[in-house]
Amino acid sequence: MRIVFLAIGDELLRGESREGNGAVLSDRLGTRGVRLDQVRVLRDDFETIASALQDLCRTPTLIVVSGGLGPTDDDFTRAAVARAVGVEVVRDESVLDGLRVWYQARGRTMAEANHRQADFPQGAEVLANLHGTAPGFTLIHGAARIACLPGVPREFAAMLDDHLDDLLQRSGVATLHRHEATFRLFGIPESDLQVLLSRLPHWSAATMRSLPSWPEIRLMLAPRGDAEAFATLLTHVRGALGTRIYSERREDTHAAATLRALAVRGATLAVAESCTGGLIGHLLTEVPGASATLLVDAVTYADDAKREFLGVAAGTLATHGAVSEQTAREMAEGVRYRSGATVAVATTGIAGPAGGTDAKPVGTVFVAVAGPDGTVVRGVRYVGIDRSRFKLSVAHLALAELRSWVLRQG
Amino acid sequence: MRIVFLAIGDELLRGESREGNGAVLSDRLGTRGVRLDQVRVLRDDFETIASALQDLCRTPTLIVVSGGLGPTDDDFTRAAVARAVGVEVVRDESVLDGLRVWYQARGRTMAEANHRQADFPQGAEVLANLHGTAPGFTLIHGAARIACLPGVPREFAAMLDDHLDDLLQRSGVATLHRHEATFRLFGIPESDLQVLLSRLPHWSAATMRSLPSWPEIRLMLAPRGDAEAFATLLTHVRGALGTRIYSERREDTHAAATLRALAVRGATLAVAESCTGGLIGHLLTEVPGASATLLVDAVTYADDAKREFLGVAAGTLATHGAVSEQTAREMAEGVRYRSGATVAVATTGIAGPAGGTDAKPVGTVFVAVAGPDGTVVRGVRYVGIDRSRFKLSVAHLALAELRSWVLRQG
Structure with missing residues (x-):
């Protein structure tokens, strides 16, 4: 089962807005020992989106889509997914009620255009969005699963946290190791780090990812099999890197x-x-x-x-x-x-x-x-x-x- | 003639390195009034690269490729292009001599692996790289033109400056307006900017791009037809935005x-x-x-x-x-x-x-x-x-x- 990310939006191709959701997804997947296979950035164009989906659905693929779920005329994701899968778009009245409540709670009136955010391809399952108005949705087509999330970076990241584990599990993607250890480092070049680590005893007990963000490096180690050997390795890593480790928190500066x-x-x-x-x-x-x-x-x-x-x-x-x-x-x-x-x-x-x-x-x-x-x-x-x-x-x-x-x- | 960008590299999909060359290309194209149609990020995998190229070559397309031109075993771009086009890879002795000179000038010996950087698909034209060792190349296949550039961001950007105009011209892509005016702005929200500009006399004389980089906006206006009306419009823009314009230079802070x-x-x-x-x-x-x-x-x-x-x-x-x-x-x-x-x-x-x-x-x-x-x-x-x-x-x-x-x- 490969995993492909589709980002949809003209603004991402005109250089007006930089596509960053793919990096967030690949990071979240990496934490779970899973790898992103491909990224595509597509225009807000019905035919382009539908044909890319049809193409990708031919092989076993989890297709994560971001964007094109807004209320305006150039938001085509719902319709394109429906076309690719061969179903109609239908309105979900309970989602519509939820949207009305959301607007009322903020003292605003829901515009007619926003009704569209309660539309989904027939047979799709709604993915709740606790962080904005547009819900996401997921559905199966042939050997593929499509999951559509809003493109707003804050909402996309939060919805991954809410739904990604479930989507991976239901797609049959094996998430090997969730208990990654994080080391935030300063004061060692990446090339030296690789050499130093590879010489440690029990090095084979871990798989390694390193994210350099100059002049810092975020090093992530995940256990490979033997938990005891992994714990011993972490002790060696701490000893070898010493004060060059400024934190072991995942989020820190x-x-x-x-x-x-x-x-x-x-x-x-x-x-x-x-x-x-x-x-x-x-x-x-x-x-x-x-x-x-x-x-x-x-x-x-x-x-x-x-x-x-x-x-x-x-x-x-x-x-x-x-x-x-x-x-x-x-x-x-x-x-x-x-x-x-x-x-x-x-x-x-x-x-x-x-x-x-x-x-x-x-x-x-x-x-x-x-x-x-x-x-x-x-x-x-x-x-x-x-x-x-x-x-x-x-x-x-x-x-x-x-x-x-x-x-x-x- | 559509334009598609292919970025090649495992590190771009593992969240280790962020793909930024696509944004540079779309910006350079935007300056020339041309639009990027699609971005794909692919793994260092021979079959994946070759089949994506074959797929894209079916329609009139300028395919700009970045990455995979290095000397190591996982750099497949040359071979994948050759396969997609149906030719052999051949060594260019004059490029090899050039590489030798490059290394000698820096007091270094060229490793055997680097000889590979003088390999090109038969019939390809070498694109000189004045900013590093790996040259690029371009060739025509059917209705498509493929142009491969190094993935190192600094080299990619510099080689676009050297070769993009020529590639666009030879692909028959009409570059409509090169004389964009740039306004760097602070102190106006993007939504207000759009409203304010659209009310100006002669507004139809320009096409507009805006690149928000919070809390600033870079506004770019390109003439649409009448040069005199465009010049008048620029005067109105300066009057309407006043001191919110802090610079009209393309590169500035x-x-x-x-x-x-x-x-x-x-x-x-x-x-x-x-x-x-x-x-x-x-x-x-x-x-x-x-x-x-x-x-x-x-x-x-x-x-x-x-x-x-x-x-x-x-x-x-x-x-x-x-x-x-x-x-x-x-x-x-x-x-x-x-x-x-x-x-x-x-x-x-x-x-x-x-x-x-x-x-x-x-x-x-x-x-x-x-x-x-x-x-x-x-x-x-x-x-x-x-x-x-x-x-x-x-x-x-x-x-x-x-x-x-x-x-x-x-």
Whole structure:
């Protein structure tokens, strides 16, 4: 039984809206050890959709369709499925009643056009949509099963969570392993990761997926057979990757994990940024409740600002330059002192494309962490990455250094 | 002649890598007034690729293929095209020589496997790749033309720029209008934009595409027939949208346009952020050369930090609260004074999900701009957007307010 995804919508082919539901489906399938076989993106065209469905129904296939279930004239999915299967479209009065209630509850009147959202191919089973108005539906045709879901990304993802397991089971798709372990990593290149893992004892006890999202990697391991060997392998993975694992949660961010680590110790945080230009603050403040930990982030881009806002000594800047171990140290210590935070992190480096010298080429950076126990500065040189990637790398390095500080507190 | 895009690669279906070349192709086609008809994402499987090609070659189609041209055993594109067309794969010695030179110039030895990158279906024409090692190729089969390009996103996009016009012309695809006008907009919802534009005189002189990238919109207008009416229409568009147009460049960002506007006046900039948490600084420092204009960005998340780093009066915070017109004003004036910048912008608001009150619900924000001519504060309430979108909206509002300040300087 292969699985094919059909995304329907002119806007996806005109470059106006980017098709992302296929990636969500393949991720959800991957979690279940199942693989997506093909993706097709089709226009809002009755004949095109119907003939693609007819074609795909010839072999045993679970066809997941997104889009074309709206109330407007160019929403053809219901009719095209009915044509492909050879049935009529009929109105479901109980679904219609449900839609009326939905609109009434929101103080709105249902337009005549919306009645269409209660239409389904004869014999179809309605898939409840708890996240919007248009319900989905599923039906069997020959060796194939068709499942149609709304195209709105939020609704599509939520309905997969509600219905995917059931659809896979009824299609006879074997979901091998649902208990995937997730490791969120920073600080190891993907190629090194593969080599390192493949040398671990019991490596054959798992199947591996890795989703790089630069400069991070999400590593997922699923058991292959022996549960005990798999558990042992996970212990080896933790040992081999160490602090490069910032989280084992499926949904998480490096900034959120760092804020949690600090909060557990009751530590408050101050940041002083130069080359990262506010990105560290931005990543931290994407996390709800960041304000309980983060006091201030002084993005001191100019030398004068480093002196005025952080108290970096003019002599330090003159002698060692803005991009130096000494300046990084004084930035971190200065912002910690002025904010009264428990710990502070500072970055100073050369993002490029201009500004590099022979002694300090583009990509040079110093990251300092100042705490009550003193200050640690780390110097790194990134090669062959552009300005945006450099900023991202340094911001994540700063988060990693903060986690290291927490670990040093024992 | 329809145009179909085939993306080839297991990694695109396992959720490990997101297919983005289709969006690039549809955008490049849109610029030329041409529409992509369908996208298919296929596995690295010889039979699957060959049979999809055979199927598509039955009707007049330009088939653009990306991926599967690498040196490894699972790169099947060459062989699958040859099978679909019914020819042999042959080695092109001059391409092989070119590959040898490429490796030599980089001090590397070409592996035996790489010889495969000089293989092509008999009768194919090589498409030079100036951006990597694997060349592309094109050939005609029946009513169809097949064009295969490397899947590496950077190389794919660059090769489209090099070869797409030629491929379209030789496929007999009429490119109707190349002289699209681009308007980059902030501050108008897409639905309002459509209504506003459709009421303009000479509206029928253009075809419109809009690419929303929240909270911005890229609007593209292409002439339809009468060039004079189109030029008149563009004047009306500029009049109707006013300062909501931040740029008419095809490649640009709101932050870059704002920095240019400031730099033209020789103005330096200071930023004080609360609810945006560093995002304004991050957006500005994504622009190379930002350091010539941006002096400092004080992300003062805690009340104490607003006092210590910006000199906001304790009485102001106690009387009006951190989210108030008065605090926004003192933040902007404080960071301007301490940095010595020409102009300063400050944000303070409630990003949520927690922290709202009846008087100041989640989504409330004040943006202040302080210059030598005084300070202007604007209060806005955003409804129904999450934390990330709130931050993005406010950051762009701050950029728009800075552009307004520049315009007020005459």
